[in-house]
Amino acid sequence: MNLCEPVELSIKCRNLPDKDFSSKSDPFVIMYFEENGRKTEFARTEIVRDSLNPEFSTKFDVDYFFEKKQNVVFEVMDSDDGTNRGKDRHDELGECKTTLGEIIGASSGRHIRRLPIAVENVPTKKGFFTGKEAVRTILEIRRGAGDADNTLVFRSKELKSEDPKFQVEIPGAKLNNGDPSREILIQLYRYRKSEMAQELIGQISLDGHELENWASSGEKKGIKDKTCAKLKNFKKSVDYTFFDFISHGLMINCMTSIDFTGSNGDPKSQNSLHFVDNSGSNRFNQYESAIWSVNSILEDYDSDKLFPVYGFGAKVPNLGVSHMFPCNLNPQNPFVQGTTGVLQTYRDCIRAVQLYGPTNFAPTIREASRMAAEADKRKNYFVLLILTDGAITDVDSTINAIVQASNHPLSIIIVGVGSADFSTMECLDGDDGVLVDSHRNRAARDIVQFVPFSRFCRPNSPPDMAGLASEVLKEVPKQVTSFMRSHGITPNLDFQYQQFDPTVPRY
Numbered sequence: 101m102n103l104c105e106p107v108e109l110s111i112k113c114r115n116l117p118d119k120d121f122s123s124k125s126d127p128f129v130i131m132y133f134e135e136n137g138r139k140t141e142f143a144r145t146e147i148v149r150d151s152l153n154p155e156f157s158t159k160f161d162v163d164y165f166f167e168k169k170q171n172v173v174f175e176v177m178d179s180d181d182g183t184n185r186g187k188d189r190h191d192e193l194g195e196c197k198t199t200l201g202e203i204i205g206a207s208s209g210r211h212i213r214r215l216p217i218a219v220e221n222v223p224t225k226k227g228f229f230t231g232k233e234a235v236r237t238i239l240e241i242r243r244g245a246g247d248a249d250n251t252l253v254f255r256s257k258e259l260k261s262e263d264p265k266f267q268v269e270i271p272g273a274k275l276n277n278g279d280p281s282r283e284i285l286i287q288l289y290r291y292r293k294s295e296m297a298q299e300l301i302g303q304i305s306l307d308g309h310e311l312e313n314w315a316s317s318g319e320k321k322g323i324k325d326k327t328c329a330k331l332k333n334f335k336k337s338v339d340y341t342f343f344d345f346i347s348h349g350l351m352i353n354c355m356t357s358i359d360f361t362g363s364n365g366d367p368k369s370q371n372s373l374h375f376v377d378n379s380g381s382n383r384f385n386q387y388e389s390a391i392w393s394v395n396s397i398l399e400d401y402d403s404d405k406l407f408p409v410y411g412f413g414a415k416v417p418n419l420g421v422s423h424m425f426p427c428n429l430n431p432q433n434p435f436v437q438g439t440t441g442v443l444q445t446y447r448d449c450i451r452a453v454q455l456y457g458p459t460n461f462a463p464t465i466r467e468a469s470r471m472a473a474e475a476d477k478r479k480n481y482f483v484l485l486i487l488t489d490g491a492i493t494d495v496d497s498t499i500n501a502i503v504q505a506s507n508h509p510l511s512i513i514i515v516g517v518g519s520a521d522f523s524t525m526e527c528l529d530g531d532d533g534v535l536v537d538s539h540r541n542r543a544a545r546d547i548v549q550f551v552p553f554s555r556f557c558r559p560n561s562p563p564d565m566a567g568l569a570s571e572v573l574k575e576v577p578k579q580v581t582s583f584m585r586s587h588g589i590t591p592n593l594d595f596q597y598q599q600f601d602p603t604v605p606r607y
Contacts, residue, residue: 105343105577107204109160110251111145111174116152119178119191124150126179127193131160134171134197142172147179157255162200166342167573168566169397170200201400204346236291238298239266243276244283258291279593280308340591342577345584348591351480352401352576354394355471356442357464358387358427359488360414360449361457364518367450373489373518374455376447386517386553386563387487388443393569394485394513395439406435408471409445410464415454424463459490462497465505465512472508478592481509481580485572489518491525496538502528503537506544511579513572516552525550545582549575 111129118125128147132139142162148154164170176193177184238258242250256266276282285305289298306314346352365372377383384392399405409427416422416429426434427449436445468484475482492498502512516522528535528548535543551572556564584590 105164105166105341107162107164107200107343109162109203110156111158111160112153112155112252113176113194114153116154116176116193118152119193124152125191125193126182127151127154127176128179128184129156130175130177130187132173132175134173139173144184147182147184155252157252164200164204164343165570166201166577167397167570169569171197172200172203173197199400201397204343205352205401205403236260237264237301238289238291239268240285240287240289241268241270242285242287244285250283250285276308276311280312281593283307284311340581340584342581344591345481345580346401348593349479350401350580350591351403352398353407353471353475353480353482354398354402355408355410355464355468355482355484356391356395357410357412357424357461357484357486358446358449359459359486359490359517360411360453360455361459361490362413362455363457363459363520364455364489367455374450376450387446389563389565390485390487390515390517390553390568391442391446392439393565394483394515394572395442397569397573398483399439405438407438407442408434409436409442410434410467411449411453412461412464413455413457413459415456417452421456423460424467458493459488460494460497461486461488461492461514462494462501465498465501468510468512469501469505469508472505472510475509477509477587478589481583482511483576484510484512486512486514488514488516490520491522495524495527498528499535500537500539502548503535503541503543506535506547509580509583510547511576512548514548514550515568515572516550516554519554522550522552545579545586546575547579 109131113127113129116125116127120126126147126149129145131142131144133142134140143158143160145156145158148156174196176195177187178191178193180190236258239254239256240252241254243253244250254268254270256268259266276284283305284307285303287303288301290301291298360374364374367374367376369375373386375385376388377385395407399407410424411427412423412425414422414425416425419425425431427445428434428436429449429452436442464486465484468482472480472482505512514525514528516525529546529550535546535548537543549572551568553563553568555571556568558564
């Protein structure tokens with residue numbers, strides 16, 4: 101079953117082009133999901149009049165799936181007829197193409213290309229505000245962003261009553277995303293129609309702790325001393341989700357391990373599982389398909405996109421038969437850049453080594469376990485992708501290594517390529533921690549997911565790579581949260597985004 105996480109996207113634009121003659125542009129944003137080159141409209145924002153730096157109160161509530169590649173497109177349009185309907189009647193101001201994973205994986209909580217996009221979880225706890233001020237007022241609520249660029253959470257309609265009351269239903273964690281030290285601004289504006297502008301009357305500023313105290317007292321003054329804001333039905337949640345960790349700086353580090361044993365067949369033969377098609381047809385073999393399916397999703401959650409790539413079961417130049425060697429043949433630096441780098445390194449390695457054997461998993465699992473054990477567990481979680489064409493020969497050693505690895509921030513994905521009998525692999529997938537090593541130690545948790553590639557092969561059609569990725573990655577979010585919960589680790593709410601510095605060790 102796929103794990104669906106509700107996510108809220110907040111949109112704001114900066115320095116848009118001005119395509120109107122007598123006034124500024126009247127922008128709105130259209131969001132699309134894109135699949136196989138086809139765009140499907142998802143939602144539209146409201147129009148913000150006369151603005152080249154609009155901030156939209158309309159939020160896009162989307163279902164986010166960690167294990168899927170969800171391509172999204174944001175188009176900024178200039179309304180030419182006073183509506184946000186249609187498209188051909190409006191001028192296009194800009195476009196941003198990205199993925200939900202890339203947005204959420206941005207450690208700053210914002211993804212900035214042409215559009216700054218803030219992402220927050222959509223919780224279910226409710227809060228209510230009531231305020232009073234002078235005539236023609238507007239209420240706005242903003243969530244602090246650690247700088248002057250606070251995120252608009254809510255904007256009311258203009259109320260013309262002499263004694264207006266604003267009642268707003270807001271998910272509680274939406275105010276501060278679970279961070280009790282994060283500032284919340286409740287602001288009142290007077291709207292001047294003659295100037296087409298709104299004037300700030302005043303504001304209440306408080307953090308989550310003050311908010312909780314406010315809930316106990318029932319009211320708070322602070323806007324021009326005449327306004328009383330009341331809060332009811334306040335609830336507090338500490339059940340952190342996978343999204344909470346990812347959006348507060350947790351990186352998913354992907355490590356790939358590839359089977360170079362002789363049972364794969366001569367790579368020069370088209371019948372080999374390692375045959376690389378250089379005819380220009382862009383046809384992947386099963387190893388390439390699995391690498392692309394999994395790594396292209398996981399790279400959205402790794403800020404530097406540097407992946408270590410290892411092989412096993414081959415004769416390596418100047419090394420002999422090896423059960424774990426860097427595929428780029430550089431023991432000092434086994435990391436390569438991005439999914440395309442992993443694919444190219446795999447192809448280069450095929451030509452450089454001699455397929456041999458046997459099929460041993462334990463050395464690579466121990467190396468991944470070492471990396472995970474030495475890493476900052478609040479900032480790093482590891483996924484080891486093992487690609488193999490046959491049953492393992494070091495079963496006992498592999499089980500011992502998995503049981504040890506279950507105590508570290510690590511998940512292991514095994515994809516069986518080809519048509520071999522993989523029935524013995526099922527013993528590694530220890531549901532509910534039933535896996536036991538030779539010393540009678542039980543696995544702390546289930547960290548292994550095995551999937552045969554053949555399940556996603558279709559006659560006379562390309563393999564279902566999206567289906568493969570969904571199946572092999574679906575347990576990772578649960579494995580992340582179970583590890584964090586069992587070790588008492590909470591999201592790094594004080595995380596501040598920093599640019600990647602290649603001179604600083606990652607782990």
